[in-house]
Amino acid sequence: MKGLNISVLVKPVPDPGCYESIQIDPQTGILVREGLPNILNPADKHALEAALQLVEQHSGRVVMVSMAPPNALETVKEGLAMGADEAWLLSDRAFAGADTLATSRVLAAGIKKLGLCDLVLAGSESADGGTAHVPSQVGEILGISHLTNVTWLNIDTDANVRARMKMENGYIEVEGALPMVIGVSRGMNVPRYTSLPGILAAQDKPVKVLGLNNLGLDPGSVGLAGSPTQPGKLSRPELKRQGERLEGEPAELAKRIVAIMRSSGVLS
Amino acid sequence: MEKKQVIWVIIEQVQGKTAAVSLEVLGKACQLAAEAANAQVVAVALGSAIGPLAQQLPKHGADKVFLVDDPRLELYQNDTYSSVLRRLIERERPDVVLIGASASGEELAPTLAAQLGTGLAAHCTNLRLAADGTLTMLVPAFGGQVIGEIFCPVQRPQMATIKPGVFSPVGLAERTGEIVQEDGASLLYDAEIRLRATRLVVEEPPGMPIEQADVIVAGGWGIGSRENWRLLEELAKEFNGAVGCTRPALDQGWTGGEHTMIGSSGKTVRPKLYLGAGISGAAHHMVGIKDSGVIISVNRDKTAPIFQFSDYCVAADFRDVLPELLAQIRRAKH
Amino acid sequence: MPEFTFSPAQEMLRKAVREFVEKEIEPIAHKIDAENSCPMDVFRKMGALGFAGVIVPKEYGGAGLGLTERAIILEETARHAAGFAMTLMTHQLGIEVLLSYGSEEQKRKYLPELASGKKLGGLAVTEPSGGSDVGGQQSTGELKDGKWVLNGRKCFITNSSEADVCVVTVRTGEDAKGRPSFSAFIIEKGTPGFAPGREEDKFGLRGSGTGDLSLNNCQAGEDAVLGGVGNGTKMALAAISKVGRTGMSAISVGILRGCLEEGVRFAKERVLYGKPIAKLQAIQLEIARNRVDYEAARLLTYYAIGLKDAGGSCDAEIATAKYFSTEAAVRAAKRTMDLMGGYGVVNDYPVGRYLRDALATIPSGGTSHVMQLVIAGQTLA
Structure with missing residues (x-):
C-alpha cells in the first residue's frame, strides 16, 4: 500500500453551547438560527484526528469534503488548520433542505469526483441533527463496506482493516479491507488543538467549491426534492415542573428528602 | 376498507437475549396498531439458535414473528443483517419498520434505508400512526432543544429508530402469535459478506444499568x-x-x-x-x-x-x- | 476611519485560542487564583501551539505575526484567567527587547526556545526606588577584568522565579551630561549571584508570579549586554510602551468580555418575582454600560495596536487604550458585582476575581496617572 488517500466528511454546525438560545419563530414556525456561531461538528474533529494519525503512520493525503453553504468555508478551513491538505465544499442552492439520504448522495458524488480514495472517515453523529445516519448511507451509495461508532481502528500495510464497534456493554471486533467508510466515535482519540503555524499554513491550502453540475447529479435526487423524508411542524419540549423549595438546616432537608423518597415508593 | 397496516419491529438480541429497547419498541408498536385500528405488529428476529427468544415475542405484543436462524447471524454485522432484512422487506412490503437506536440499530437502520431508498427518522421521542397509514415521527434536534415532525410521504416503508428508555414494554402473558421460520440460505449469500464480525467483547459495567x-x-x-x-x-x-x-x-x-x-x-x-x-x-x-x-x-x-x-x-x-x-x-x- | 474587521486568519486564531482556553484554563482558573500558582504546563502547551512565540519572526522559530495577533491571544486568555495571561504577556515583553535590540547571535541563542515555550522570558526594570521613574534605579553593573559584575535588587518583577531568560537593567555609568545611564543584560536562570527573592502575595492577577530578583555579585560576560552599553533605559521604556501597555490593554479587554458575558448569563438565569432579572430595566442599563465599556475598550485597544503594527508612532494612543481599558474593566467588574447582589461577592462566581484582576492591571506598565501624563504630554506638545 502506497500511502492512504483519506476523505474526511465534515459538517459546520451551530455551536452546541448556543442551542439553548435557539428560538422558533411563532409566526412562520421556522427555526431562528441567525447569529449562532458555526463550529466544526465536534465528532468530525475526532474523524479528522484519526485521519491525520493514519497519514502520519502510512503517509498519504487528507481531503475534507463538506456539503454546506458557501459562507461555511471559513469553518471548514479550520480543518485545514488542524492539518488536512485540501477542502472540497459541495455547495448549491439545490442541496438545501436535504435529509440524510439526499445529503449522503451529494457527499458520495463528491468522493467519487475526488477519485482514488482508500478510506472515508466521518464523525459518527452531528451535534445539530444527531441522526448518525451519514457514514452508513454514504457507504451504501458508494457501494463499499462501512462501519460506524468505531472506537478503535487499525489499518495494516496490506490495506486490512481491524476495527472495534462500540456496543452497549462492550464492543464487536470487525475485520475487512479497504476501501471503507468509517464513522468515528468520540472515544477513539482526542483531537489536537489548532496551532498557530497550522492556521498560517491553512490560508494557502487548496479549497474547491463544487455545485450540482460539477458533480453530475440529478436535481431531483438532492435537496428537499430528493429527500424521502419531509419536515413538519417544530416545537419546543416542555420540561418545566413546579418546583417546591425545601428550606432548612442539612438535617431538616435530609428529613424532607427521606419523606419524599418514602412517598414515591423507593424507600420503605 | 383501508388496507391493513403492517408494522415491523426489528428485534435485537445479544448472546440470545432480547435487548430491552426492542421490547420497548414492540410495546409502542402495539399502541400504534391500536391507534390505527387495523394494523398488524410483526417482530423480526435475526440470530443463531434464537428459537426460544422468538417464542417469547408474542407475549410482548407481536402478532407474527419472522425468525431467521442462521449461524452466520450469530454476531451483528451490517452486511449480513441488512442483506437479510432488505430481502424480507422487499418481499413482504411492510408499511412501517421500527428499530431500537442501540449501537447496532443506529447503524443497521440507515444502512437499510439507503438500500431501500426510503426515509428514516432518528431517535424518535414519539410516533403517531393515522388510519390512512401516515406515520408522524417526532425527532429531537439541537440537543433536544427542538422537536420536529418528520413524515415519509411517498417511499415505503416508513422507518424510524427509537432510543432506549423512551417507551415501555407490554406484557401479554396469554397472547400467542404465528412464528414463521425463514430460510437463511435464501436470504443471505456468502459472496455479499465483506466484513467479518470476529468477536463480541463484553465489558459488563459494574452495578445496576x-x-x-x-x-x-x-x-x-x-x-x-x-x-x-x-x-x-x-x-x-x-x-x-x-x-x-x-x-x-x-x-x-x-x-x-x-x-x-x-x-x-x-x-x-x-x-x-x-x-x-x-x-x-x-x-x-x-x-x-x-x-x-x-x-x-x-x-x-x-x-x-x-x-x-x-x-x-x-x-x-x-x-x-x-x-x-x-x-x-x-x-x-x- | 476604515471598517474595523479582523482577517479570516485572525478570526481563526481567536477561535483556536478560545477553544484551548476553555478546555485547558477555564477549569483551573479558580484554582490558579486561589493558590496563586502559575500552571507552567499550560504555558508550555501554549508554546508548543505557537501562541507564546506569536511575535517572533519565523527565522527564529516563531509565527512572525504582529501585536494584533498577540493581543487576540492575550484577550482570549484573560477572558478566563487574567493572572495567567499576565505570565504570557511578560514572557513576550522579554521576547520584545531581545527581538528589537539583540544581536544576531543573541537572537539565535535565545529566541527559538522562548518562541516554542520551552523557556519562559521576563524583563526586570522596577526597583524599590522607582518603576516608572526609570532613573531611580539603584542597581549597578561594573566592568571588571572583562566581566560585568551586577549588584542590586529588583522588585514587582513578573515571572521572577519562573523565568529562564531575564533581561535586567542596571546603572552602568553616566552619560555626557552627567546623568546616570543604564544598560540591559541577558541573565539566565541559575546564574551564580542571580536569584529570585520573596514572592508577593498579590490582591489580583494571581497566577503570575511576581516578586524580587536579587543581584549579588552576579557575573555577566560582555556578550550578555543587550543593545549596547548605555541604552538600557531607552530600550526598556520602548518595550514597556509597545508590548507592556498594549498587553495590559488587551488583558483588560478580556476581563471586560468576562464581565459582560457573566453578567448576561446571571441576568438570564436569576429569577426574581417570577421572571429573570434580565427583564428589569435597571439590570438592562447595567448590561448596556458593560457592553459600551467593552466595545470602547476593544476599539481603542485594537486601534492603537493596529497603528503600532503599521509602524506608526503612537505612544499616546497606546496610553489612551491602556488607561481607558483598565479603568473600564474595574467599572464593569464592579457593575457586574452590583447586578449580582450577594452572589457577586461569593467566590463560586468569578466576578469578584475579575474585579481584583482589573484593579491590578492599573499599576502594571504604568498607572492611570502616568498614562494620563503621557496623553497630556503628547496633546500639549
Missing part, C-alpha cells in the same frame, strides 16, 4: 472531585440504584463511564426518583430525565436552571446535605 434503575443519583460539574463522587455512589447503593452523570463530569473522569451519561447524546432514563447534585440543568441533560417520576435537585446556586425542571429544589451545598441524607437513610433501614 442506569436504564433499569428505580433510583438515579446524578452528578455534574459541581461535584468537583472523584472523592466527592463516591458520596453519590454510596447513596445510589442504598437503593440498588445507579449513578448518572453529565458530560462535563464525564470529561473530568470522575464517573463510571460513558454508559452512565444522561442526556440527548447519552441515555434517556425514567426512574421513579432522580436526585441530581451539582448539576446546573442544561437542557441537553434535562431532556434525558424528563420522564422521571420525581426530580429532586441539590445545587448551591439558587439560580441554577435545574430548579425550573425539578419537583423539589434544595438550594444548599450537597456536601452538607448528602452525608446527612445518607446517614438518615441508613438509620431508616435499620
Whole structure:
C-alpha cells in the first residue's frame, strides 16, 4: 500500500453551547438560527484526528469534503488548520433542505469526483441533527463496506482493516479491507488543538467549491426534492415542573428528602 | 376498507437475549396498531439458535414473528443483517419498520434505508400512526432543544429508530402469535459478506444499568472531585440504584463511564426518583430525565436552571446535605 | 476611519485560542487564583501551539505575526484567567527587547526556545526606588577584568522565579551630561549571584508570579549586554510602551468580555418575582454600560495596536487604550458585582476575581496617572 488517500466528511454546525438560545419563530414556525456561531461538528474533529494519525503512520493525503453553504468555508478551513491538505465544499442552492439520504448522495458524488480514495472517515453523529445516519448511507451509495461508532481502528500495510464497534456493554471486533467508510466515535482519540503555524499554513491550502453540475447529479435526487423524508411542524419540549423549595438546616432537608423518597415508593 | 397496516419491529438480541429497547419498541408498536385500528405488529428476529427468544415475542405484543436462524447471524454485522432484512422487506412490503437506536440499530437502520431508498427518522421521542397509514415521527434536534415532525410521504416503508428508555414494554402473558421460520440460505449469500464480525467483547459495567434503575443519583460539574463522587455512589447503593452523570463530569473522569451519561447524546432514563447534585440543568441533560417520576435537585446556586425542571429544589451545598441524607437513610433501614 | 474587521486568519486564531482556553484554563482558573500558582504546563502547551512565540519572526522559530495577533491571544486568555495571561504577556515583553535590540547571535541563542515555550522570558526594570521613574534605579553593573559584575535588587518583577531568560537593567555609568545611564543584560536562570527573592502575595492577577530578583555579585560576560552599553533605559521604556501597555490593554479587554458575558448569563438565569432579572430595566442599563465599556475598550485597544503594527508612532494612543481599558474593566467588574447582589461577592462566581484582576492591571506598565501624563504630554506638545 502506497500511502492512504483519506476523505474526511465534515459538517459546520451551530455551536452546541448556543442551542439553548435557539428560538422558533411563532409566526412562520421556522427555526431562528441567525447569529449562532458555526463550529466544526465536534465528532468530525475526532474523524479528522484519526485521519491525520493514519497519514502520519502510512503517509498519504487528507481531503475534507463538506456539503454546506458557501459562507461555511471559513469553518471548514479550520480543518485545514488542524492539518488536512485540501477542502472540497459541495455547495448549491439545490442541496438545501436535504435529509440524510439526499445529503449522503451529494457527499458520495463528491468522493467519487475526488477519485482514488482508500478510506472515508466521518464523525459518527452531528451535534445539530444527531441522526448518525451519514457514514452508513454514504457507504451504501458508494457501494463499499462501512462501519460506524468505531472506537478503535487499525489499518495494516496490506490495506486490512481491524476495527472495534462500540456496543452497549462492550464492543464487536470487525475485520475487512479497504476501501471503507468509517464513522468515528468520540472515544477513539482526542483531537489536537489548532496551532498557530497550522492556521498560517491553512490560508494557502487548496479549497474547491463544487455545485450540482460539477458533480453530475440529478436535481431531483438532492435537496428537499430528493429527500424521502419531509419536515413538519417544530416545537419546543416542555420540561418545566413546579418546583417546591425545601428550606432548612442539612438535617431538616435530609428529613424532607427521606419523606419524599418514602412517598414515591423507593424507600420503605 | 383501508388496507391493513403492517408494522415491523426489528428485534435485537445479544448472546440470545432480547435487548430491552426492542421490547420497548414492540410495546409502542402495539399502541400504534391500536391507534390505527387495523394494523398488524410483526417482530423480526435475526440470530443463531434464537428459537426460544422468538417464542417469547408474542407475549410482548407481536402478532407474527419472522425468525431467521442462521449461524452466520450469530454476531451483528451490517452486511449480513441488512442483506437479510432488505430481502424480507422487499418481499413482504411492510408499511412501517421500527428499530431500537442501540449501537447496532443506529447503524443497521440507515444502512437499510439507503438500500431501500426510503426515509428514516432518528431517535424518535414519539410516533403517531393515522388510519390512512401516515406515520408522524417526532425527532429531537439541537440537543433536544427542538422537536420536529418528520413524515415519509411517498417511499415505503416508513422507518424510524427509537432510543432506549423512551417507551415501555407490554406484557401479554396469554397472547400467542404465528412464528414463521425463514430460510437463511435464501436470504443471505456468502459472496455479499465483506466484513467479518470476529468477536463480541463484553465489558459488563459494574452495578445496576442506569436504564433499569428505580433510583438515579446524578452528578455534574459541581461535584468537583472523584472523592466527592463516591458520596453519590454510596447513596445510589442504598437503593440498588445507579449513578448518572453529565458530560462535563464525564470529561473530568470522575464517573463510571460513558454508559452512565444522561442526556440527548447519552441515555434517556425514567426512574421513579432522580436526585441530581451539582448539576446546573442544561437542557441537553434535562431532556434525558424528563420522564422521571420525581426530580429532586441539590445545587448551591439558587439560580441554577435545574430548579425550573425539578419537583423539589434544595438550594444548599450537597456536601452538607448528602452525608446527612445518607446517614438518615441508613438509620431508616435499620 | 476604515471598517474595523479582523482577517479570516485572525478570526481563526481567536477561535483556536478560545477553544484551548476553555478546555485547558477555564477549569483551573479558580484554582490558579486561589493558590496563586502559575500552571507552567499550560504555558508550555501554549508554546508548543505557537501562541507564546506569536511575535517572533519565523527565522527564529516563531509565527512572525504582529501585536494584533498577540493581543487576540492575550484577550482570549484573560477572558478566563487574567493572572495567567499576565505570565504570557511578560514572557513576550522579554521576547520584545531581545527581538528589537539583540544581536544576531543573541537572537539565535535565545529566541527559538522562548518562541516554542520551552523557556519562559521576563524583563526586570522596577526597583524599590522607582518603576516608572526609570532613573531611580539603584542597581549597578561594573566592568571588571572583562566581566560585568551586577549588584542590586529588583522588585514587582513578573515571572521572577519562573523565568529562564531575564533581561535586567542596571546603572552602568553616566552619560555626557552627567546623568546616570543604564544598560540591559541577558541573565539566565541559575546564574551564580542571580536569584529570585520573596514572592508577593498579590490582591489580583494571581497566577503570575511576581516578586524580587536579587543581584549579588552576579557575573555577566560582555556578550550578555543587550543593545549596547548605555541604552538600557531607552530600550526598556520602548518595550514597556509597545508590548507592556498594549498587553495590559488587551488583558483588560478580556476581563471586560468576562464581565459582560457573566453578567448576561446571571441576568438570564436569576429569577426574581417570577421572571429573570434580565427583564428589569435597571439590570438592562447595567448590561448596556458593560457592553459600551467593552466595545470602547476593544476599539481603542485594537486601534492603537493596529497603528503600532503599521509602524506608526503612537505612544499616546497606546496610553489612551491602556488607561481607558483598565479603568473600564474595574467599572464593569464592579457593575457586574452590583447586578449580582450577594452572589457577586461569593467566590463560586468569578466576578469578584475579575474585579481584583482589573484593579491590578492599573499599576502594571504604568498607572492611570502616568498614562494620563503621557496623553497630556503628547496633546500639549
